[in-house]
Amino acid sequence: MVRYSVVMPAAGQGKRMGANENKLRLALCGKPIIVWTVEAFARDPWCYKIVLAIRPEEAQWFKSVLGHITTPIAYVTGGKERQESVRAGLHAVDADGVVLIHDGARPFVRLSQLHEVAEAAQTTGAILAVPVKDTVKQVAAGTIQQTVPRETLWLAQTPQAFPVAEIRAIHDQAKTAHVVGTDDASLFEWAGKEVTVIPGNYHNIKMTTPEDLLFGEAILTKEDYR
Template sequence: MPYTVVIPAAGRGKRMGADLNKLMLTLRNKPIIVWTIEAFAKDAWCHQIVLAIRLEEQAWFEEALHHIETPITYVAGGEERQQSVYAGLRAVSPDEIVMIHDGARPFVRVEQLHQVAEAARSEGAILAVPVKDTVKQVTDAHISKTVPRSDLWLAQTPQAFSASAILAAHEKAAAAEFIGTDDASLFEWIGEPVRIIPGDYHNIKMTTPEDLLFGEAILTKEDYR
């Protein structure tokens, strides 16, 4: 089942504390974004990759990804993630399935990609994992409520949709100046259903320096992908 993946890659990664795009940081001497792109390049269902970048970094991305055989389209990203995804979606054919994936999530597995793509034929679909820890609601530095975790899940990517439907959601959000926390939240905002596909806890996002340590640990497992 063919799909296109849109990957926003124009962020600064302030929480990583680096003085460059965090996707350029390395795990086992390979940039994070290369690990991520290779995960999709290994999937025969993925027929196009759209990277939303800062144009001044395009030469770096082209050099780092020159070995990827899956066609890569580069578009100019925005200041915010949502703007970058919107720019990427405009480069996708409206009559196909599109996945939206964080460039800083290098450990997604091919079987998970297929599960999300299949589900997206009829509704939105995202990878997610159940919350493991007790969740506290806090007001003024004091616990106001312990939130039951039985129905709580942590959203991951990829998130998959009909390309025309998620583009319409982005267009409406842009017109209303609505900013969602992820693409699924835009789909929810316009009243469309989104299915949860159980993911795994290896599919972490490289956000802080500690995550780089976790990433190196994951890479010690031969079956991580």
């Protein structure tokens, strides 16, 4: 068993979702997205702490919908950007051990996947990812520049897992250097660290656009995430 904490940035506005509220408050099969996501970790006995980076004005709502969760939840103030929220969350976890960083809008992660990335992160960074299935075109000004070989291309997912002390120090260094990563693994790479890829699941989608809500509802009709 690898005991871990998880940091979830949950302060975003979800502009691409087209909602007038935090997209994590939107319902999937009658339950807010964030509840599905937090419950996935609360079911894991390896997870001993959940850290949510939120907007202070939404604290009461989060506490009310997550009041049934028995795993300890800590709330920190998130930033305007995801990286700021993650950094704030990292400073609310223990100094040693493993931390997972997971999108609050990615509710369909499996228990076995949590364990795989947690085990790998005892010595290095680790992420879930899936191979690109479609042909990839590099485009400029509406015209194809080249067809990119897809054999080595993977789509990064979360959770992404790291030794706590290392990823926290790297986030602090990135802030000082004004470096913004596309994800936490990219910051780990920037610091010269190795990141292991664990094959993920194509159902582990992120709720980003209105179409994703339809996909999420479809997944819930086929699989048991309750």
